[in-house]
Amino acid sequence: xxxxxxxxxxxxxxxxxxxxxxxxxxxxxxEQPFPVRGDVGQQLVASKFATTLTQARLAGEVDADxxxxxxxxxxxxxxxxxxxxxxxxxxxxxLTVSGVDxxxxxRYGEQTxxxxxxxxxxxxxxxxxxxxxxxxxxxxxxxxxLRLTPGFDARLDSVTEVVxxxxxxERLDRVEVEPAREAAP
Amino acid sequence: MSAWWRxxxxxxxxxxxxxxxxxxxxxxxxxxxxQDSRPVxxxxxxxxxxxxxxxxxxxxxxxxxPGWRYDTGSETDLVVAIITVDVTDPRESTCDxxxxxxxxxxxxxxxxxxxxGDYDVPDEAETLCSLSEAGEYxxxxxxxxxxxxxTDPAVEVTLQEELPRALRLR
Numbered sequence: 040x041x042x043x044x045x046x047x048x049x050x051x052x053x054x055x056x057x058x059x060x061x062x063x064x065x066x067x068x069x070e071q072p073f074p075v076r077g078d079v080g081q082q083l084v085a086s087k088f089a090t091t092l093t094q095a096r097l098a099g100e101v102d103a104d105x106x107x108x109x110x111x112x113x114x115x116x117x118x119x120x121x122x123x124x125x126x127x128x129x130x131x132x133x134l135t136v137s138g139v140d141x142x143x144x145x146r147y148g149e150q151t152x153x154x155x156x157x158x159x160x161x162x163x164x165x166x167x168x169x170x171x172x173x174x175x176x177x178x179x180x181x182x183x184x185l186r187l188t189p190g191f192d193a194r195l196d197s198v199t200e201v202v203x204x205x206x207x208x209e210r211l212d213r214v215e216v217e218p219a220r221e222a223a224p
Numbered sequence: 225m226s227a228w229w230r231x232x233x234x235x236x237x238x239x240x241x242x243x244x245x246x247x248x249x250x251x252x253x254x255x256x257x258x259q260d261s262r263p264v265x266x267x268x269x270x271x272x273x274x275x276x277x278x279x280x281x282x283x284x285x286x287x288x289x290p291g292w293r294y295d296t297g298s299e300t301d302l303v304v305a306i307i308t309v310d311v312t313d314p315r316e317s318t319c320d321x322x323x324x325x326x327x328x329x330x331x332x333x334x335x336x337x338x339x340x341g342d343y344d345v346p347d348e349a350e351t352l353c354s355l356s357e358a359g360e361y362x363x364x365x366x367x368x369x370x371x372x373x374x375t376d377p378a379v380e381v382t383l384q385e386e387l388p389r390a391l392r393l394r
Contacts, residue, residue: 126322126333158332159370223299224370 070194074186077201086197087125088156090187094118095203098214101167103147108167113175115141115168115205116214117185119151120222122161128189129155132166135186136205137179141168149218157221164219170205180205263382263390276391277383278313279355283393284362286377295341296368302340303367305379307393309353310360319353319383323367324392325374332373333380340366353381 077083082091095117101108108114121130130152132143143152144167151164174180181204188198268274273282284306291300303323323334338351345351349364365379378394 124332125330127335155335157368158334159373160368223297224373 072186072188072193072196072198074198074200077199079201079203083199083201084124085189085199087123087189088128088130088187088199089122089124090130090199091120092117092185092201093120095185095208096214097205097208097210098212099210100213101147102213102215103149103218104215106147108144108147110169112172113170113210114214115170115208116216117166117168118164119166119187120161120163121151121156121187123156123158125158127155127157129153131188131191131193132168133186133188134168134170134183134203136170136174136183137177139179141170143167144169147216151219154219159224161222161224162219163222165216167216175206260388262388263380264388265380265390265392267392267394269394272393274391274393275312276381276389277317277319277355277386278311278315280308280310280312281381281391281393282308282310283379284308286379286394288374288377289343291341291368291371294343296343297341299371300368301371301374302343303334303369303374303377304343305363305365305367305377306349307353307363307365307379307381308360309350309355309363311355311358314358315355317355317383317385319355319381321353321363321365322380322382323365323369323374324378324380325369325376327373334367334369336365337368338366340368355383 075083075085079092079095082089095115098114098116101114101116115134117132119132132152134141143150147167149164150166151162152166154162156162183203183205185201185203186198189196266274270283270286273280286305287303289302289304291302292298294302296302305321305323307321321336325332336351343366345364345366349362351364353363376394378392381391381393
């Protein structure tokens with residue numbers, strides 16, 4: 040009886056080891072950032088910074104005065120303010136739709152994500168993300184996730200996220216944007 | 225004491241000892257390189273001369289000035305750090321000089337600004353902490369900060385190749 044119990048316990052431990060091995064999270068999962076989620080208009084406070092997405096809309100063209108952004112797709116135009124709370128940092132923006140990541144454009148260099156933000160001096164501006172023309176047909180367009188991170192490497196870091204229903208956003212032919220500017224402390 | 229305990233006690237006690245040792249053996253080799261990469265700040269007072277990265281550093285003044293006087297904004301202060309740098313062992317390196325201030329127990333830092341309002345850095349002073357030429361020069365670092373936030377400033381001098389050693393001058 041005692042020998043039988045020992046065999047059963049041993050076999051159980053081996054089975055448990057298999058279960059742990061095959062269900063162990065991969066490296067990506069182990070290094071996932073810690074999101075602070077909220078809504079449009081809400082200030083979201085992460086460990087090193089705070090952000091507020093005040094407005095989101097779609098546009099066929101972006102007018103930045105000295106730069107006109109045309110696209111065969113569609114622009115997601117976001118009004119975003121960011122504030123560093125510990126040390127100077129640069130924000131990075133990424134929109135995920137159905138597992139596909141779209142970064143802020145590199146065609147316009149005066150977005151909220153293009154400057155170093157000093158502690159105590161919020162940076163107010165826009166973030167432009169170029170999306171495929173048929174993005175609204177994607178099932179994931181109703182629950183796209185905008186993630187703002189402190190720099191491009193967000194592994195195990197605290198980040199802010201807003202879930203957007205792209206299909207419900209106002210769609211304009213042209214949106215005017217201004218260069219990001221430092222607001223009063 | 226049950227017979228089962230008498231038979232198995234040493235094995236169980238050995239397990240209790242082995243588990244933390246195993247956890248230590250797995251985690252510590254990962255933690256040591258991380259800890260070694262973190263700056264360890266040496267505190268020095270205004271006027272002290274400290275050898276670091278082939279140069280002698282002396283913080284000669286660290287003043288918080290009202291921003292309105294220098295046109296950096298009415299809601300700001302201007303912090304000016306003046307450091308005498310005497311390079312004795314030149315190298316192609318620049319050091320990073322950050323302003324730090326503890327606010328409600330959280331340490332906050334600011335990068336220097338090359339220009340700050342209409343504050344005039346004297347022509348003979350430098351604004352870049354360069355260690356490339358032997359000799360002494362005056363380094364002036366300017367920081368624009370929110371008004372009233374910086375009350376007990378310090379500057380941190382960091383040179384990549386000297387990490388984890390770094391200086392905190394106040």
